[in-house]
Amino acid sequence: MIYLDNAATTQCLDGVVDVMNNYLKHDYFNASSVYAPAVKVRRDVENARNELLDMVFASNHKLLFVSCATEANNTIFESATLRSGDKIIVSAGEHPSVFECAKQFQNNGVEVCVVDLLPSGEIDEEDFARKMDRRVKLVSVMMVSNETGAVNNIKRICKIAKKVNPRVLVATDGVQAFGKIDVCVDDLGVDFFVMSAHKIHGPKGIGALVYRKDIHISPLLWGGGQENGLRSGTENVAGIMGFFEAAKLSMKNQKSNFEKVQKIRDEFIDEFQNSGVKFSVNGNGSPFILSLSFDGIRGEVLLHALEEHEILVSTGSACSSKHSDNRILSAMGKSQAEVLGNVRISFNAHDAYDVKNIVKIFASTIEKLKG
Amino acid sequence: MEKVILIKYGEIYLKGKNRKFFEKTLENNIKNALNEFNCVVSRIPGRYEVSGFDPKFSSKILSAVGKIAGVFSFSLASVVDSELEQIENISIVETEDLDGTFKVVTNRADKTFLKSSMEISRHIGGLILSKNKSLSVDIHEPEHILNIDVRENKKTYVYVSSNDHKGIGGMPVCSSGHGLILLSGGIDSPVAFFMMNKRGVKLHAIHFHSFPYTSNLAKEKVLDLAKILAPFNGGEIGVYLCNVAKVQEAVHENCNPDYMITILRRAMFKIAERLSKDKNYSMIVTGENLGQVASQTIESMTVVENVVESTPILRPLVAFDKTEIIDIARRIDTFETSIKPFEDCCTVFLPDSPVTKPRLEKVVFEEAKIDLEKIIDEAYAGIERIIIKS
Structure with missing residues (x-):
């Protein structure tokens, strides 16, 4: 099998599984219990929390462990205390966990402004500056697009936002950024930063919300008061420690992983160019994601045809692949044909890819489908 | 550039x-x-x-x-x-x-x-x-x-x-010598810690607990506070952990329960002075604040202080309002940890009506009912030291 859908999820690394195994089989104690072995577990969790904050250079922030990035994004919207008549800004490229969340608040009378995307996939900063006013309470713009890999200049967006309204909360979904490209929350100036373990070879079911120290977090879950009362529910210790291990490994090799994946991506593009297949690249930024549109073919059909060759790709975000349209590519101004012909290939730095052969299979499959 | x-x-x-x-x-x-x-x-x-x-x-x-x-x-x-x-x-x-x-x-x-x-x-x-x-x-x-x-x-x-x-101003830590602070895990003592750091004192902390009557989490809370305070103290804090449950048990069994806190605090100060002398610390620091609770009336302070022979006791918060203390606690980031609800040793065996104006003779009379020196010797021998780095 050739797995080319690493933006959807990644395989857990052995080191991560080993760490988790320890916390499932040996140090399995409830982190909120009061006897010494449980206190040790709690200490491990707190250490992971502090180290993760250090990894993203967030010196004025705290970190809340949550079940996934969707929960983190929902918590942000809840914590922004939005009322009817308030205004929020999201980009057209946001993941559904932000976009759909915004829509829910729209139903409650909150004005939602959607910022256009440039043809290259980044947000249109001029459009953003036009839409930004003193009424805006929350801005949510992702750091790296999960669809195209386009990288937004969050620092500049934050600066524009805070200049117009110093009290505005700025959030960035960093799920496709953390562990892959440099992240310095202090430098970005954002109030919220979201990350997830399973995109960096950690387990599913664990993520984190990094939030500025003085922000009041409104809990989504009430109960036993874990996470300082901000997120009740028994701490997912194995998940947290697996996340931490995956993060450590990603950070340690971030530079070399980046370079390796950059080469792979370039090689794919070169090979596609040599293959004679007609295609275009959607967006350019993070090398971990390569969004392609093939001429005269439906991405979905190609996906299934490739599956027969045990090549797994996606037609955009797994979370939105159930929808026939692709909201994000449309927002980038792509033609209907380009949207329909879209396939997203996403890499990891641990697999070896026989690029020539993979592209050959792509080309012959496309040829066959076109008949 | x-x-x-x-x-x-x-x-x-x-x-x-x-x-x-x-x-x-x-x-x-x-x-x-x-x-x-x-x-x-x-x-x-x-x-x-x-x-x-x-x-x-x-x-x-x-x-x-x-x-x-x-x-x-x-x-x-x-x-x-x-x-x-x-x-x-x-x-x-x-x-x-x-x-x-x-x-x-x-x-x-x-x-x-x-x-x-x-x-x-x-x-x-x-x-x-x-x-x-x-x-x-x-x-x-x-x-x-x-x-x-x-x-x-x-x-x-x-x-x-x-x-x-x-900046926080004041004098560089170490320029005014070393001291031992009684760190309880409440709001006040971390603030007192910070105030003394600001005057150039390098602090070491002693925390009294009553395991098994108090939980491990109370101890952890103090270590968490030490971690937050360590940067102010030049990057690390030596935390001495001392179990005083035996003192409380003895008072509970033998003395008028209203004197529990007074006798316990006298024991704490005796231990603190012994440790200060052993380690050459030149002062004892507390987060006491005049009139705040029963043990912090001038009469209580006097009776407790009476057991300390020659080490100065400094109380940087003595004249502060609680709101002023909380403001500083928030600024130095200890407030949220301090208000975590874990009982410390002072709240174990809490009498219904603690004496607020104890008389020395009466305290000495109650204290004589137990062999306090022996219990203190045991507690002192069991002190554990943990270094917390920032």
Whole structure:
């Protein structure tokens, strides 16, 4: 099998599984219990929390462990205390966990402004500056697009936002950024930063919300008061420690992983160019994601045809692949044909890819489908 | 153009012949605090300069410098050679994103520089006005101040007011000796800790617990507080953990329960003094606050203090209001940890009506019912020490 859908999820690394195994089989104690072995577990969790904050250079922030990035994004919207008549800004490229969340608040009378995307996939900063006013309470713009890999200049967006309204909360979904490209929350100036373990070879079911120290977090879950009362529910210790291990490994090799994946991506593009297949690249930024549109073919059909060759790709975000349209590519101004012909290939730095052969299979499959 | 952090000290200026000792102590403390960032800390006349760091660490370094006692203010500054053209260029860069009102403030320590401070301010101000049309001058209440610091080392440091931060002031830690603080895990003692750090005292902490009557989490809470306080204390704290459950058991079984807290606190102070003498700490520090609770009336303090033979007891919060203490606790980030609901030893075997105005003879009479010295010896022998680093 050739797995080319690493933006959807990644395989857990052995080191991560080993760490988790320890916390499932040996140090399995409830982190909120009061006897010494449980206190040790709690200490491990707190250490992971502090180290993760250090990894993203967030010196004025705290970190809340949550079940996934969707929960983190929902918590942000809840914590922004939005009322009817308030205004929020999201980009057209946001993941559904932000976009759909915004829509829910729209139903409650909150004005939602959607910022256009440039043809290259980044947000249109001029459009953003036009839409930004003193009424805006929350801005949510992702750091790296999960669809195209386009990288937004969050620092500049934050600066524009805070200049117009110093009290505005700025959030960035960093799920496709953390562990892959440099992240310095202090430098970005954002109030919220979201990350997830399973995109960096950690387990599913664990993520984190990094939030500025003085922000009041409104809990989504009430109960036993874990996470300082901000997120009740028994701490997912194995998940947290697996996340931490995956993060450590990603950070340690971030530079070399980046370079390796950059080469792979370039090689794919070169090979596609040599293959004679007609295609275009959607967006350019993070090398971990390569969004392609093939001429005269439906991405979905190609996906299934490739599956027969045990090549797994996606037609955009797994979370939105159930929808026939692709909201994000449309927002980038792509033609209907380009949207329909879209396939997203996403890499990891641990697999070896026989690029020539993979592209050959792509080309012959496309040829066959076109008949 | 390089970004550096320029650190100014305050009170040390007032020192006479021994100023060098304080300057050196502060320099060592800065180096210790910034050790992990691989940067260069150097002393220039009247200032310290931190350079050679990865810009990613800027905020962390600034945050660390903000916890060093003896620092009056610190600024993320651009540094150039003291040549007019370079100062002009960097001043334009530093102000290019600003709008609103501004003024230029120049401090010319290098008297050989060709222009006076007024001339530099006027010249650079005019130049900025011509380059940045969004700015206008207001010398009385400007929104932004561009600081130009021309130093004797032939370097000029340029920074805008938003990059200028107030330090905690006071004297460098270690310059006023070592002390032992009674750290309970409540709101007050961490604040007392900080206040003494600010006056240059390096602190060691003793925490009294009553395991198994108090939980491990109460102990953990104190260690969490120590971790938050460590940067103020020069990067680490030695925390002594002492179990006083036996004292409480003995009082509970043999004495008038209303004297529980008084006798317990006398035991704590005896242990604290013994430890201070053994380790050569020159003072005992507490977070006591006059009139706050039963054990903090002047009568209680007097009776408790009576067991301490020769070590001074300092109570930096004695005259503070609770709200003032909470304000500081929030500022130094200990408040949220302090209010976590784990019982400390004072709340175990809590009497219904503790004496608020104990009389010494009565306390001595109650105390005589138990062999306090023997119990204290045992508790002292069982003290465990944990080093907490920031």
